[in-house]
Amino acid sequence: MNDLREGRCGGPASVTYGRDRASGRREKRAKACKLEFMSSANAEPPARIAMGEGIELRRLEPADADAIFAVVAANREHLDPWLPWVEGTREAADTRAFLEQVEENRARGRTAAYGIWQGGELAGLIGLHDIDASNASAQIGYWLAERWQGRGLMTRAVQALVELAFRELGLGRIEIRCAAGNLRSQAIPKRLGFTYEGTLRAAQRLHGKPVDLRIYGLLREEWERLRAASAEQVERRL
Numbered sequence: 001m002n003d004l005r006e007g008r009c010g011g012p013a014s015v016t017y018g019r020d021r022a023s024g025r026r027e028k029r030a031k032a033c034k035l036e037f038m039s040s041a042n043a044e045p046p047a048r049i050a051m052g053e054g055i056e057l058r059r060l061e062p063a064d065a066d067a068i069f070a071v072v073a074a075n076r077e078h079l080d081p082w083l084p085w086v087e088g089t090r091e092a093a094d095t096r097a098f099l100e101q102v103e104e105n106r107a108r109g110r111t112a113a114y115g116i117w118q119g120g121e122l123a124g125l126i127g128l129h130d131i132d133a134s135n136a137s138a139q140i141g142y143w144l145a146e147r148w149q150g151r152g153l154m155t156r157a158v159q160a161l162v163e164l165a166f167r168e169l170g171l172g173r174i175e176i177r178c179a180a181g182n183l184r185s186q187a188i189p190k191r192l193g194f195t196y197e198g199t200l201r202a203a204q205r206l207h208g209k210p211v212d213l214r215i216y217g218l219l220r221e222e223w224e225r226l227r228a229a230s231a232e233q234v235e236r237r238l
């Protein structure tokens with residue numbers, strides 16, 4: 001599946017359509033490639049994704065353990081109300097164990113997890129998890145250090161992972177689950193055009209108490225429509 005990124009098919013964007021027979025064959029081949037591209041559920045996620053303004057998503061590596069633990073430790077009060085694992089993250093070794101789990105899941109094609117970095121500073125984490133190739137679906141989870149909130153950083157990071165999931169991994173559905181009281185988290189899928197699909201009652205335990213989870217979903221065809229509509233809007237403005 002790496003072939004697709006290395007240019008064997010070139011990807012749909014690089015296809016030239018023409019009128020002659022050779023072009024016709026190219027067109028057919030391009031369509032076949034596009035189909036393969038769209039169903040490339042096993043494509044390898046990239047190690048880095050640039051988001052502009054010096055911010056990038058970098059694949060989580062075991063060497064990130066100390067940096068991640070330091071941010072979690074410094075943001076305990078901010079993260080703990082919403083993330084059940086914070087309480088149990090007491091030392092860097094806990095983060096190392098988490099990263100080992102991430103590596104295992106990555107090797108199995110179940111996870112694509114990234115740190116959000118600006119230069120040497122880690123702002124937060126984001127991941128596609130529970131990647132399910134047979135159902136072409138995955139979930140996105142995220143957190144930001146308190147001081148990085150309010151700049152649209154996570155909204156852009158989620159956008160980047162949605163694009164990765166639909167364009168490169170060939171997935172058809174992305175889900176974001178937010179605790180019912182976590183309005184800041186819910187604002188992200190709402191901002192990006194996800195649909196509220198319903199509530200799983202008492203689906204998570206936070207500090208020993210059952211919490212309802214709101215499900216937001218986005219399908220590939222909806223995302224394609226949203227992209228086309230925003231491109232049209234930009235064109236109209238020019």
Ligand SMILES: CC(C)(COP(=O)(O)OP(=O)(O)OC[C@H]1O[C@@H](n2cnc3c(N)ncnc32)[C@H](O)[C@@H]1OP(=O)(O)O)[C@@H](O)C(=O)NCCC(=O)NCCS
Binds near residue numbers: 082083152155182185
């Ligand atoms: C959930 C969480 C990541 C949301 O952070 P956030 O800063 O609100 O999200 P974003 O980075 O997308 O920023 C959006 C904010 O930046 C503003 N903003 C500025 N420029 C923006 C831009 N270009 N695009 C979008 N929003 C922008 C938005 O108006 C919004 O601010 P507002 O809430 O005052 O309206 C963060 O609160 C967090 O980590 N919480 C603790 C852990 C957690 O809850 N994780 C999720 C579990 S489901």
